[in-house]
Amino acid sequence: DAGITQSPRYKITETGRQVTLMCHQTWSHSYMFWYRQDLGHGLRLIYYSAAADITDKGEVPDGYVVSRSKTENFPLTLESATRSQTSVYFCASKVGGGTEAFFGQGTRLTVV
């Protein structure tokens, strides 16, 4: 199906484990973004990517790693999960130069 999809939708993991959240888009949008959404903070940018093999830090990048070997995929990895990373994570994409963003359904991550 066309669009932007995130997987998994829900994940429970233990402190210290590595976990990867997947984001896939079918439009060949050049820009992709990862946000986390927390009560009291709204949506905050973790990392973004302007194109394959180009990534940059956002507002809250610590504890996260991203890669973008293919335009359509933008995985987010928590190398050693902490309880403070319990959050809802949203992936988004947009065309280069465009201003309309499209969001995935979100991944609810709980770190216990």
Added chain:
Amino acid sequence: KNEVEQSPQNLTAQEGEFITINCSYSVGISALHWLQQHPGGGIVSLFMLSSGKKKHGRLIATINIQEKHSSLHITASHPRDSAVYICAVFSGSARQLTFGSGTQLTVLP
């Protein structure tokens, strides 16, 4: 001070009421989004504005670039409109969005 301020934070209305949610921003922008998020759900883009006014069904969004202010109006509100409404702006190089903190709307039957 946040770059994007929304008001009110919470809003409860009776079915049928006219609703207004406000968004003020302090930076120059290239576009403004109004987003809707239902409980436990994803984020849906309702409008993208760079000037003037847009209407979709019972939803109307306006923007005043000079005053750096946008409003989202819902006419004849319905319980299914209950959601969080988020204002977000593209500014600077338009590489990323800056979000308001959201308005929790509850429409009672």
